[in-house]
Amino acid sequence: MFNHKVGQQKLAHKRMASSTHPSAPCAACKFLRRKCIQGCVFSPYFPPEDPLKFTNVHKIFGASNVSKLLNEIAPHRREDAVNSLAYEAEARLKDPVYGCVGAISVLQRQVLRLQKELDATNADLIRFSSNQNMLTIPQSPGNYPQNPHALPPNYGNYSWNYNP
């Protein structure tokens, strides 16, 4: 009976070994000190050459949350998901208060400033054309109407005073 148990354990270990990755374990499995089995959800997106990518994502979101998220996403969209998570994680580590929301604030202000500048330039153009008694404004390929309100949605009522 004892020998049979040992035999079973050896067989299970052999099976486990045969289902691990033939190459080096992925950065996630290496960090989490576990076997990198075939079909590991992290393996395609966290190569061993880039350990920081996983460390950052794990520090901000937690490996368990990332694994859950990936399993809910279609395989062909997982790479984009991991890369956007890696971007967010790196931004949060560099700026613990605002993370990548800081970039959103900067861009929103930039869009509003550019829109204001464009409106002023268009007003100048109209003034010129009036002076020349022209009825139309010359159209350049770049001249099409802009919607200054087409900014990303404000989720919830969570506001912040972003002053970098």
Added chain:
Amino acid sequence: MFNHKVGQQKLAHKRMASSTHPSAPCAACKFLRRKCIQGCVFSPYFPPEDPLKFTNVHKIFGASNVSKLLNEIAPHRREDAVNSLAYEAEARLKDPVYGCVGAISVLQRQVLRLQKELDATNADLIRFSSNQNMLTIPQSPGNYPQNPHALPPNYGNYSWNYNP
């Protein structure tokens, strides 16, 4: 001896109770089913009236990571930090692949488009002023040089094909 132990337990419980919040527990402590003690790191930012704020943040970042992050931030900056985390969490729940990085992509493209449009309009203005043999372009308050490259940094080498 038994009675003495019971007495000690009662005293410990009494001490614990006296250090809990006088009002309702915060949304975090309610969700985590724990006592909301004085000085609870979540309490000022997760009021019981807005349970979703904590649920979202917990689902994406995990309560433990949020608690660690808050403890590393000066108290007067914690509200902004929590609100930016809540924004990110809500964006990730609405768009599991891109999260709020999707908003960054939209804004970056909007900035580039506006800059292109502004360049074209400025070129039209120059053309007008040349036709009128004017040496200068009328300056409006909005006309100041823009740097089209002043976009948020690209963290790491993580790219994504954002096609909403």
